[in-house]
Amino acid sequence: ECPYFASLRVERSTGNRWRFQQSDFTSDSISDRFPNISDDEIIQLVNSGRDRAENLFGVSLGARSLLPFSSSDEVSKRNFKRPLNVTEYPVIGRNDSAWGLGKYGFLLEKTVPISQRAVVLLDITKGLTESRHLNRGTRQFLDDITGLSVPQFRTICPVPKERPAVSLDDPFNSPNPPDCVHNKYQGINGHCNNVAWLNRGKDSTIYRRLLEANYADGVADVRVSATGQKLPSARSVSLEVFDNLEGPGVDLSALNAHFGQFLAHDMISSPSSKTADGQIPKCCGDSGKAIHPDCLPIEIPPNDQISRQHGRTCMEFVRTLPGVRPGCTLGPREQINQNTHFIDASTIYGSNDQEASAVRSFEGGQLKNIRPFPQSPHFSILTGDASSCSGNGLVCFKGGDKRTNVQPGLTMMHTIWMRQHNRLASILSTVNSHWNDETLFQEARRILIAQLQHIVYSEFLPNFLGKDMMNSFGLTLLPRGLFHGYNISANPAVTSEFAVAGFRLHSTIPPVLALRNPADNSRVGVKPLRESWFHPFDLYSASYFSECAAGMIGAVYDKQDQHYADDVRNHLFQRFPEVIGLDMPAIDIQRGRDHGLQPYVKYRALCQLRVPKSFRDLKKMNIMPAEVVDRLATAYRSVEDVDLYVGGTVENHVAGGRVGPTFGCIIGEQFYRSRTGDRFWYENDLPLISALLQAQVDEIRKSSFAQVMCSNVDGLQNIQPKILLVADSGDNQQVPCSSLPDIDFSIWRDA
Numbered sequence: 001e002c003p004y005f006a007s008l009r010v011e012r013s014t015g016n017r018w019r020f021q022q023s024d025f026t027s028d029s030i031s032d033r034f035p036n037i038s039d040d041e042i043i044q045l046v047n048s049g050r051d052r053a054e055n056l057f058g059v060s061l062g063a064r065s066l067l068p069f070s071s072s073d074e075v076s077k078r079n080f081k082r083p084l085n086v087t088e089y090p091v092i093g094r095n096d097s098a099w100g101l102g103k104y105g106f107l108l109e110k111t112v113p114i115s116q117r118a119v120v121l122l123d124i125t126k127g128l129t130e131s132r133h134l135n136r137g138t139r140q141f142l143d144d145i146t147g148l149s150v151p152q153f154r155t156i157c158p159v160p161k162e163r164p165a166v167s168l169d170d171p172f173n174s175p176n177p178p179d180c181v182h183n184k185y186q187g188i189n190g191h192c193n194n195v196a197w198l199n200r201g202k203d204s205t206i207y208r209r210l211l212e213a214n215y216a217d218g219v220a221d222v223r224v225s226a227t228g229q230k231l232p233s234a235r236s237v238s239l240e241v242f243d244n245l246e247g248p249g250v251d252l253s254a255l256n257a258h259f260g261q262f263l264a265h266d267m268i269s270s271p272s273s274k275t276a277d278g279q280i281p282k283c284c285g286d287s288g289k290a291i292h293p294d295c296l297p298i299e300i301p302p303n304d305q306i307s308r309q310h311g312r313t314c315m316e317f318v319r320t321l322p323g324v325r326p327g328c329t330l331g332p333r334e335q336i337n338q339n340t341h342f343i344d345a346s347t348i349y350g351s352n353d354q355e356a357s358a359v360r361s362f363e364g365g366q367l368k369n370i371r372p373f374p375q376s377p378h379f380s381i382l383t384g385d386a387s388s389c390s391g392n393g394l395v396c397f398k399g400g401d402k403r404t405n406v407q408p409g410l411t412m413m414h415t416i417w418m419r420q421h422n423r424l425a426s427i428l429s430t431v432n433s434h435w436n437d438e439t440l441f442q443e444a445r446r447i448l449i450a451q452l453q454h455i456v457y458s459e460f461l462p463n464f465l466g467k468d469m470m471n472s473f474g475l476t477l478l479p480r481g482l483f484h485g486y487n488i489s490a491n492p493a494v495t496s497e498f499a500v501a502g503f504r505l506h507s508t509i510p511p512v513l514a515l516r517n518p519a520d521n522s523r524v525g526v527k528p529l530r531e532s533w534f535h536p537f538d539l540y541s542a543s544y545f546s547e548c549a550a551g552m553i554g555a556v557y558d559k560q561d562q563h564y565a566d567d568v569r570n571h572l573f574q575r576f577p578e579v580i581g582l583d584m585p586a587i588d589i590q591r592g593r594d595h596g597l598q599p600y601v602k603y604r605a606l607c608q609l610r611v612p613k614s615f616r617d618l619k620k621m622n623i624m625p626a627e628v629v630d631r632l633a634t635a636y637r638s639v640e641d642v643d644l645y646v647g648g649t650v651e652n653h654v655a656g657g658r659v660g661p662t663f664g665c666i667i668g669e670q671f672y673r674s675r676t677g678d679r680f681w682y683e684n685d686l687p688l689i690s691a692l693l694q695a696q697v698d699e700i701r702k703s704s705f706a707q708v709m710c711s712n713v714d715g716l717q718n719i720q721p722k723i724l725l726v727a728d729s730g731d732n733q734q735v736p737c738s739s740l741p742d743i744d745f746s747i748w749r750d751a
């Protein structure tokens with residue numbers, strides 16, 4: 001039986017091990033369940049938690065402080081609402097690789113009041129378990145209070161009391177569905193996508209978990225070894241298990257890596273903790289000085305030659321901010337996702353109304369863009385954003401997600417989909433000349449999201465999961481007709497396992513951006529990734545833009561395995577005058593521990609795969625190269641300690657796919673819910689005005705990534721129709737762009 005079916009069933013029932021994420025509505029409070037816990041004790045914990053949370057973020061936690069926050073701005077000094085006495089911590093300067101990492105974990109102002117509340121709830125949870133001093137009993141007590149609300153905290157953290165009046169069996173024919181069910185277009189922030197649990201999949205909600213959290217103290221501290229000792233440092237694991245050797249390429253195009261990152265950013269944004277004035281805490285050095293409580297720096301082992309040679313003894317790392325579970329309840333640390341969990345092109349449109357307003361031009365349904373060359377009026381780039389990178393006077397680009405400028409390949413993806421939106425809006429304006437800006441924007445957005453969903457499931461996912469897994473996880477798209485699989489009880493939220501391990505395909509990051517001539521595909525050159533961090537400025541050049549696009553389509557993708565590009569293994573986000581930067585896999589490993597993921601073997605069990613009892617066992621199973629098992633055995637004390645990210649990355653791939661079975665299971669489970677748990681899924685057959693017409697769905701099915709690239713990159717002439725695969729001499733030979741079908745937009749003409 002497939003794991004996702006089991007987990008769906010338990011979502012409908014109660015009293016099982018999935019209870020920690022079971023209900024979004026709470027009636028039980030700590031005082032009802034534990035009348036013997038005194039009011040005084042709780043009030044004291046609430047107050048000290050409040051003080052700490054106000055000091056940490058520099059913002060007062062008043063009952064109404066949820067309201068005046070700006071959603072689209074990053075936290076910074078000028079946005080302080082009220083000066084409080086805050087502790088000063090050392091911070092990272094701009095010429096430090098950790099600046100890039102802090103930017104990647106950008107923190108929006110809207111997140112602050114939520115994380116503050118989460119900090120208070122965590123402090124209460126921790127305080128209650130600690131004051132009970134029951135070593136063995138504490139875990140049971142922690143389990144018992146998890147999911148309970150705190151009446152003394154309710155004015156600040158409100159608790160939804162009742163279920164909405166929809167029946168789960170027939171939600172759209174219930175007598176009193178919420179008004180938003182009748183909206184034609186999905187909201188920007190994902191609210192009311194699910195009409196029974198209005199906040200499911202919304203921005204600023206917590207990740208789901210496949211297995212309950214694993215923290216050393218049960219509440220928040222990072223996991224320890226099965227032997228009870230500390231785990232090996234994430235950097236030492238990275239050095240022992242992974243290397244910089246050039247691995248074999250695969251028969252996919254490099255575009256997969258850039259599109260993969262773009263898709264990851266649609267579904268996921270974990271903010272890392274910042275100081276009260278929005279700076280990045282410095283976690284290494286200056287012993288004696290207070291360091292930020294969310295610091296979790298990575299130890300550098302003595303045998304790390306390259307780091308030691310450059311005087312590094314510690315790698316910067318800051319924890320992901322906690323989020324509030326539905327109903328403001330007690331329990332272990334959960335992490336917040338600032339983006340909508342749905343595949344809804346939030347990278348383009350933003351995850352809240354303010355972000356959407358910032359990218360819209362409010363004319364003709366268009367998104368803001370800049371045309372830098374009057375002589376080539378079709379060359380449009382994203383509008384400028386001075387705050388998202390440090391360009392020494394150069395202006396970088398604005399998208400719906402703040403990571404747009406991390407590397408030029410990603411900036412390209414943002415630009416191409418922005419252009420696609422504007423192209424759709426222009427065509428729609430000729431088909432329906434009476435449509436206003438709002439209608440044109442929403443209709444173009446609806447088509448773009450549908451095309452994106454279609455491309456992800458028809459072209460992207462099969463490359464990674466292979467045919468069999470696509471089928472067994474129910475991910476294969478319908479060739480015709482409409483989809484009847486919408487499941488209101490499927491929680492569409494992204495899992496931490498997916499965000500922090502299964503979908504971090506970082507071993508596939510290519511070391512260079514390949515540049516090719518768009519007219520004839522000949523090689524023009526390469527640009528090393530290590531020289532490109534937060535440096536998208538080459539894309540101001542029309543010819544460079546096209547060469548970069550042609551390069552992604554022509555170059556080969558790197559295999560997911562133990563080999564990493566040195567550009568991310570030793571030089572991630574390196575900034576002049578640094579000579580080394582951060583270590584991507586080390587950060588991924590540390591992030592997994594930060595989020596409380598269970599070790600690798602636990603997920604093997606969940607996915608009903610064979611579970612090794614020892615390293616010898618693991619070797620015999622033949623599920624990864626024997627030589628890699630030896631490296632794991634050197635890095636870890638016990639096979640039970642192996643981090644999910646590490647074990648998952650080095651597994652042999654599933655038949656026909658490009659990831660191992662454990663990541664395949666985590667990815668498959670996620671995309672199963674991203675489809676069946678999305679009311680606005682493009683294939684859905686629902687009795688709602690938001691649903692596309694059958695004829696429109698049929699048109700969306702003609703969409704291809706190749707056609708989107710052809711329509712939005714100047715000078716592309718011949719490309720392979722299956723653009724995520726490399727061109728071959730068989731059925732994926734290059735064809736003229738003009739031969740690829742586009743949507744027939746007349747189906748969108750108002751009757």
Ligand code: HEM
Pocket residue numbers: 101104105256257258260261264268269270271406407498499500503504505506508509587588591
């Ligand atoms: C040049 C390419 C890429 C770079 C430089 C990059 C870099 C990063 C960095 C620095 C993080 C944050 C790490 C942390 O603090 O925990 C991250 C997160 C992530 N990356 Fe990548 N990545 C790239 C490509 C990809 C690809 C190809 C995929 C998947 C197909 C991917 C999936 C993810 C996911 C799912 C996250 C989690 C995001 C979050 O929690 O907010 N990345 N990446």
Ligand SMILES: [Ca+2]
Pocket residue numbers: 266267268339340341342343344345346347
């Ligand atoms: Ca999204």
